[in-house]
Amino acid sequence: MTQKLSSIIILLGAPGAGKGTIAQHLKDKYEVCHFSTGNLLRNEIQRGTDIGLKVKEIVASGGLVGDDIVSEIVEKNLTGAVAEGLVVLDGYPRTKHQAEVLDAMMFGKLKALIRVIEISIDREALISRLSQRLVCSKCGNTYGPIDGRSVCSCGGDLIKRKDDEEATVRERLKKYEEETLPVSGYYSDRLVRVSGDGAPDEVAQNVDKLLGSFGIERRR
Numbered sequence: 001m002t003q004k005l006s007s008i009i010i011l012l013g014a015p016g017a018g019k020g021t022i023a024q025h026l027k028d029k030y031e032v033c034h035f036s037t038g039n040l041l042r043n044e045i046q047r048g049t050d051i052g053l054k055v056k057e058i059v060a061s062g063g064l065v066g067d068d069i070v071s072e073i074v075e076k077n078l079t080g081a082v083a084e085g086l087v088v089l090d091g092y093p094r095t096k097h098q099a100e101v102l103d104a105m106m107f108g109k110l111k112a113l114i115r116v117i118e119i120s121i122d123r124e125a126l127i128s129r130l131s132q133r134l135v136c137s138k139c140g141n142t143y144g145p146i147d148g149r150s151v152c153s154c155g156g157d158l159i160k161r162k163d164d165e166e167a168t169v170r171e172r173l174k175k176y177e178e179e180t181l182p183v184s185g186y187y188s189d190r191l192v193r194v195s196g197d198g199a200p201d202e203v204a205q206n207v208d209k210l211l212g213s214f215g216i217e218r219r220r
């Protein structure tokens, strides 16, 4: 029996544009599988695996992990995820090469399933947003100062991520501009832009409208 594969949504946008918040919205309202390479890498680091030891310093400094390692963890985890339902890729692909590898994955079968949403936001707003955000140490959910929380809805403690210090944020933005912007160009035929400047609810509504136009409806 051939398995039905569902859509893959790629969320593009600078660090802090709101990809994590939108991914959480999609998880809550659409029953998607949230596939974050950042979370997968942090998990490898936490478990002290070979990959974790190799990437620890790179992730802490805001650099990009090598395409070979990222492709390895994506191949290992993505095939099962796409067989289960709607998948949201968060933080991947981050280079044009990663996008090419993804298009070629599973003998090119994934390519037709890919929809790309780019969340665009002003650069200085990003720096201020990222330097103030807190992340759940348990589930990776993110919160801004307006949320006024010290504990996540899952019960995990909120911490400041090491790579959210301002100097590291600037380094991550520089890397994003150099290496990830070309990914938007690569997807120009499949990419739709949503403004990330509004409140999270407003941005989420715009994403809902867009997904509706792709024929993807909310479950809740």
Ligand code: AMP
Pocket: 015, 037, 038, 039, 041, 058, 059, 060, 062, 063, 064, 065, 066, 070, 090, 091, 092, 093, 094, 095, 098, 163, 172
């Ligand atoms: P994120 O949680 O998506 O901001 O990712 C945190 C860090 O993990 C990044 O700053 C990179 O060091 C690394 N990382 C995550 N995804 C990728 C990727 N697709 N390619 C290279 N490095 C990545």
